[in-house]
Amino acid sequence: MVETKDIEYVAKLAKLKLNDSDKEKLIPQMADIINFANRISELNTEGIEETNHILNMSNVFREDEVKTSYKRDDILMNAPQKEAGCIIVPGVNN
Amino acid sequence: MEYESVIGLEIHAELSTKTKIFCSCTTEFGGDVNTHCCPICTGMPGTLPMLNKKVVEYAVKAGLAMNCTISKFSKQDRKNYFYPDLPKAYQISQYDLPLCKNGYLDIEVDGATKRIGITRIHIEEDAGKLLHNAWGNGTLVDMNRCGVPLIEIVTEPDMRSAKEAHALLEKIKTILQYIDVSDCKMQEGSLRCDVNVSIMPKGSTTFGQRTEMKNLNSFSATEKAINFEIERQKEVVEAGGKITQETRRWDDETSSSYSMRSKENAQDYRYFPEPDLLPIVLDDEYIEGIRTSLPELPDKKYARYIESYKLPEYDANLLTASKDLSEYFDKAVNLGATPKAVSNWILGDISKVLNEESITINEFKITPEKLVELISEIEKGTISNTAAKSVFEVLLTEDKTVEEIIKEKGLAQVNDESAIKEMVERVIANNQKSVEDYKKGKTNAVGYLVGQVMKESRGSANPQIINKLIVEALNNL
Amino acid sequence: MELCELTAHELGKMLRNKEITVPQIVESVYKSIELKDNDIKAYISLQKEEALKEAAEMQKRFDAGEDLPPLAGIPITIKDNICTKGIKTTCASKMLQDFVPPYDATVIEKLKAQGAIIVGKSNLDEFAMGGSTENSAFMKTRNPHNLECVPGGSSGGSAASVAANETILALGSDTGGSIRQPASLCGVVGLKPTYGTVSRFGLVAFASSLDQIGPITKDVEDAAILFNAICGHDEHDATSVSMEHPDYTKALEKGISGLKIGLPKEFFGEGINSEVKEIVLKKVEELKAKGATVEEFSIPSIDYALSIYYILASAEASSNLSRYDGVKYGYRTESADGLNELYEKTRSEGFGPEVKRRIMLGTYVLSSGYYDAYYKKALKARTLIRQEFDKAFTKYDVIIGPTSPTTAFKIGEKSENPLEMYLSDVCTVPVNIAGIPAISVPIGTDSKNLPVGMQIIGKAFDEMTILKVAYNV
Incomplete structure (x- = not known):
């Protein structure tokens, strides 16, 4: 069963702020969806390999050759706040 | 009570490839902020990683040099966490199938050789750099280092002193430099280290609760931090306290550490296989080629x-x-x-x-x-x-x-005995005190006389010949 | 007849016969948009000025007698989760409402190289999560066949623009049915290619192991032409397959005698509207009459496909959407006390409810203690589905069923119940899980005069066969 504390824990991990009315709405919805997802527990997957990739490929590499980087202006053109050629965020203590 | 400390290391070394791990931006150190960047390494929407071939090669080299088994099948995983130096909000690393595992290195401390186990070596991407904003109270983000390739070397908890940990670090640095995969410049951050420390009563086989210490930017800081942590743990235990599982951060300026987060706030990284990158499959031919x-x-x-x-x-x-x-x-x-x-x-x-x-x-x-x-x-x-x-x-x-x-x-040595003999005679004549000393049995007077002849010849006379001639001359007096 | 009502292959012919000009086509398309898009709301942004300039350039090249690629001078609409250099790419999210990519997606580079003309960027469910385009942060797109109905989703804007003749061609993206389901609900053709055939570089990721870009067009021939233009290996996408692609227009031949069709009973079960079922089965009968053999069979694990899909897709999405944190680009909350609050406020204000739900679900299934029961188990179950499809394709050339369990539903009808909305992906999701290709073709209308689509599923990399069957429908 999904409980309030599960939802709060997950929201914290996902960096989402939920107010009480969000939670009230979300908890039954999540419970429904998780319950539905949980149907796969009925499947017998003993001895079955996981499909990490649907393509049967491996060793896709790039050569170690330098290409010109982007202009700083293009890299920062969408930054919400910038200063001294950098993105700026609220102070990080350590 | 006497205690024994148990130490394990996690070492991050930047690989000296020309380009970043997942894009073609340069890895060069010291560029202007945010100029070694592209949409891929800055995590822009829609971009995808493409693995640098050399990263695999260098990591395998390191693995072989540290006596590891190289995985025939290995994959990359996402480690999810939020931090401003991590643009995608996940780091592409390796979780359960690292490239190299089960190696060892021998270190020498106080004349004794000790074998330290290398648990694993995996490849991952570096994060960016956070700079303190001198004018305001914000933090500036420079993404030049985002995506620089790293190997993380994890050791077994086989070390019992800070000295051993230091010796292992030196060893690893030397090896990485020998095989030319990392320049290991600590001042540029290309070699960094986290340590795990616990203590137990001497002779015990059960390890105590360990703590993790981060931000060790030099070998001497590492040694100091370990010793500090051992002492701290002893004090806690002796005062009847319990060591709690936590991550601590070393502050080199004050030579002390403080708690960063406790177990309750332990990170849940939600690792899962990176869907954008395919497995790395290595055959014997490839591995042996690198070995040779x-x-x-x-x-x-x-x-x-x-x-x-x-x-x-x-x-x-x-x-x-x-x-x-x-x-x-x-x-x-x-x-x-x-x-x-x-x-x-x-x-x-x-x-x-x-x-x-x-x-x-x-x-x-x-x-x-x-x-x-x-x-x-x-x-x-x-x-x-x-x-x-x-x-x-x-x-x-x-x-x-x-x-x-x-x-x-005119520095050519004079080997002509007759020329040297002249000088010897002159020196003996002028240093009767030394001759007397010699006669009294003070043999070191010979050295002084040789020096005088040497001086006379402006360093050009063959000292062996001088020595021979002086001894002869003295004995003939 | 207006030029905007024609197909790419018809317009191509007329351009080469000098019956029409590129600016005439482009003008016609924008005229249609001006006339209809106030009602339909297919577009988030338009590129009229640029497009007209490009049209004039392209016409010069036609006039100079250049031998131009099939898409030269043809207007195309791009789903707004595909990055276009210098053109806002919003993903229909407040989070990216002002985001301008400094680079082009690989498919956009390919289209530009062909001389196709970008009309504008089309509406979608926020970050492609949804089946009705109601989850757009900006507006709800309406179904051209009935303005009270949804166009399907998530590529609802692309499908509606094609159906309303507000464009000639469109690109969509399909993670669990987002090309095929809106194509079906809007009565147009939608192709979801084999995973790995079209580069994902520049497609804003929803679920990386399932996402694929594909054509939404007025007929099968246009789908083949557009697929020709966008498929192929890309050195920027590690999951892009390096292979020789045939000329897909060569698939467009009449005659399907000897074709072996499999009908999985799971596609004709309880959840499927009986009228839809009937119309699809009637069409299958017609194919039989043309010489195909038809057999019913079962893919038992399909019943679990939706569960598998919502675990895998949400998990990947929770990670893919973590980068929207207010730091580097996109929305940032007005004021925040410290970094953590910046993250939480930005993400809570910037994402809509459906996106948040999926991030929550995805975070949950990946979190410590639940990974094995959900994510790992779903990866194993994915293997089962793949194996069952593999087995089916040893017996059948194609697998056929409805694309959507219902025809277009009313706006607002399902938006309060997420799980019910998820069920509308029941026929399309297994295809993404198996990584195989499928095409939705319009096969008629129901009693409410709403289009019904039929889904033709092929084996991996066999787009030729499904295009051929679709062409014969």
Whole structure:
């Protein structure tokens, strides 16, 4: 069963702020969806390999050759706040 | 009670590839902020990673040099967490199937050899750099380092002292430099270390609760931090307290550590297989190809120097601790110089110059070829050791051959016995006090007299001949 | 007849016969948009000025007698989760409402190289999460066949623009049916290619192991032409397959005698509207009459496909959407006390409810203690589905069923119940899980005069066969 504390824990991990009315709405919805997802527990997957990739490929590499980087202006053109050629965020203590 | 400490290390080394791990931006250190970036390494929507071939090669090299088993099948995973230096909000790393595992390295501490297990080596991407904003209270983000390739080397908790941890770090640094996969410049952050420390009563086999310490930016800081943590844990335990699982951060300025987060706030990284990157599958041919391309590693070189060149352990140890010094040494010896003579020069006068000028042997003006010339002139008896030092001084600044300098400065050694005899007679005549001393049995008076003759000849007389003639002269008095 | 009502292959022919000009086509398309898009709301942004300039350039090249690629001078609409250099790419999210990519997606580079003309960027469910385009942060797109109905989703804007003749061609993206379901609900053709055939570089990731870009067009021939233009290996996408692609227009031949069709009973079960079922089965009968053999069979694990899909897709999405944190680009909350609050406020204000739900679900199934029961188990179950499809394709050339369990539903009808909305992906999701290709073709209308689509599923990399069957429908 999904409980309030599960939802709060997950929201914290996902960096989402939920107010009480969000939670009230979300908890039954999540419970429904998780319950539905949980149907796969009925499947017998003993001895079955996981499909990490649907393509049967491996060793896709790039050569170690330098290409010109982007202009700083293009890299920062969408930054919400910038200063001294950098993105700026609220102070990080350590 | 007496305690024993248990230490494990996690070492991050930046690989010296030309480009980043997942894009073609340069890895060069020291560019203007946010100029070594592209949409991929800055995590823009829609971009995808493409793995640099050399990263795999370098990591496998490191694995083989540290006696690891190389995984035939390995994959990359996402480690999810939010931080402003991590643009995608996940780091592409390796979780359950690292490239290399189950290796070991031997270290030497206080004359004893100890084997330290290497649990695993995996590849991952570096994060960006956070800079303090001098004008306001914000933090600035420079993404140049985002996506620089790293290997993380995880050791077994096999070390029992800070000294052993230091020795292992030195060993790893030396090896990475030997195999040319990382330049290991701690001041540029290309080698970083986290330590896990716990204590237990001496003789116990059950480890105590460990803590993790981050932000160790030099070998000496690591050693200090470990000792600090051992003492801290002892104090806690002796006061009847319990060690709690936590991550601590070392502050080198105050030489102390503080708690960053406790177990309750332990990170839940939600690792899962990276869907944008395919598995790395390596066959024997590839692995053996890299194995045969490895250079001679420090342990082997050390043994060879002692066995083949009869160098003292002390010399062999110092020479092999640096890839560049040992290469310089090898070159000189391969040109035919006597190994011990080369070693003496490198560990003596050359090291002194390197220290004084804060340069590496690669920047050192005197080539192995010239050093060999110099040594050979000494061995042939053309110049004395004293004269050789003068030649050495000139070689440091001028582009001349050893022969030219000897000629110009008139440093060629005088081997003509009759010429030396004249000087010996003169010196004896002028130093009757020393002669008296000698007669009273003070044999070290000979040394003084030899020195006087040497002075008389301006360093050019062959000291062995002087010695012989003085002893003869004194005995004939 | 207006030029905007024609197909790419018809317009191509007329351009080469000098019956029409590129500016005439482009003008016609924008005229249609001006006339209809106030009602339909297919577009988030338009590129009229640029497009007209490009049209004039392209016409010059036609006039100079250049031998131009099939898409030269043809207007195309791009789903707004595909990055276009210098053109806002919003993903229909407040989070990216002002985001301008400094680079082009690989498919956009390919289209530009062909001389196709970008009309504008089309509406979608926020970050492609949804089946009705109601989850757009900006507006709800309406179904051209009935303005009270949804166009399907998430590529609802692309499908509606094609159906309303507000464009000639469109690109969509399909993670669990987002090309095929809106194509079906809007009565147009939608192709979801084999995973790995079209580069994902520049497609804003929803679920990386399932996402694929594909054509939404007025007929099968246009789908083949557009697929020709966008498929192929890309050195920027490690999951892009390096292979020789045939000329897909060569698939467009009449005659399907000997074709073996499999009908999985799971596609004709309880949840499927009976009228839809009937119309699809009637069409299958017609194919039989043309010489195909038809057999019913079962893919038992399909019943679990939706559960598997919502675990895998949400998990990947939770990670893919973590980068929207207010730091580097996109929305940032007005004021925040410290970094953590910046993250939480930005993400809570910037994402809509459906996106948040999926991030929550995805975070949950990946979190410590639940990974094995959900994510790992779903990866194993994915293997089962793949194996069952593999087995089916040893017996059948194609697998056929409805694309959507219902025809277009009313706006607002399902938006309050997420799980019910998820069920509308029941026929399309297994295809993404198996990584195989499928095409939806319009096969008629129901009693409410709403289009019904039929889904033709092929084996991996066999787009030729499904295009051929679709062409014969």
